[in-house]
Amino acid sequence: xxxxxxxxxxxxxxxxxxxxxxxxxxxxxxxxxxxxxxxxxxxxxxxxxxxxxxxxxxxxxxxxxxxxxxxxxxxxxxxxxxxxxxxxxxxxxxxxxxxxxxxxxxxxxxxxxxxxxxxxxxxxxxxxxxxxxxxxxxxxxxxxxxxxxxxxxxxxxxxxxxxxxxxxxxxxxxxxxxxxxxxxxxxxxxxxxxxxxxxxxxxxxxxxxxxxxxxxxxxxxxxxxxxxx
Numbered sequence: 001x002x003x004x005x006x007x008x009x010x011x012x013x014x015x016x017x018x019x020x021x022x023x024x025x026x027x028x029x030x031x032x033x034x035x036x037x038x039x040x041x042x043x044x045x046x047x048x049x050x051x052x053x054x055x056x057x058x059x060x061x062x063x064x065x066x067x068x069x070x071x072x073x074x075x076x077x078x079x080x081x082x083x084x085x086x087x088x089x090x091x092x093x094x095x096x097x098x099x100x101x102x103x104x105x106x107x108x109x110x111x112x113x114x115x116x117x118x119x120x121x122x123x124x125x126x127x128x129x130x131x132x133x134x135x136x137x138x139x140x141x142x143x144x145x146x147x148x149x150x151x152x153x154x155x156x157x158x159x160x161x162x163x164x165x166x167x168x169x170x171x172x173x174x175x176x177x178x179x180x181x182x183x184x185x186x187x188x189x190x191x192x193x194x195x196x197x198x199x200x201x202x203x204x205x206x207x208x209x210x211x212x213x214x215x216x217x218x219x220x221x222x223x224x225x226x227x228x229x
Contacts (some may be wrong), residue, residue, distance in 0.1 A: 004054050015053045016224040023070035030222040033228035040224045049135040058195035059186045066141055066150035074126030081122050086151045088117035090169045093183050098201045107192055121144040147179050164188050176209045
């Protein structure tokens, strides 16, 4: 669920969605509450290279957490394994002691708030299938050998040039007894823009996990309607 607060022209827009485990039987569904008409509409064809709401065009819907959509538009293969310095156990970037001005700078976040470890990663490559369209013709996904999470991604345009690159700061949460996707960083190497996703430092509370008993009704069209009111 996403609710837009700023800019004012989009304030009050609510987007909800259900992202299933098995895309072959349950495709991604999304609904949008329009504050102008006060109506909820199904968003047809939501996913893939549509612009992710509230990001100003900095990332696509299927770029969240490196890759998150049906994989049928690409041919996938394992390139191999290599050692890379990747973001790891970076609790500092999520600290309530930091303000956003302590983290953000022009072109990229401040390097001192990042933490890296040398890890073995699997390199997974996706090549766009003939007859399909997407902004990214080729995608390289780097999967950490220990956690099995996609940590970094490189996205190439139709000319084979590196266009956008993304990294995730996974942290291990004891209350979850597992890994959690924290701050994501999405860089457009052509425009020089970047997006810092999931910042919580100046929020009154941090991430809430293992609480609440969520159901599909929390993310369907009725949820968009309730949030809009």
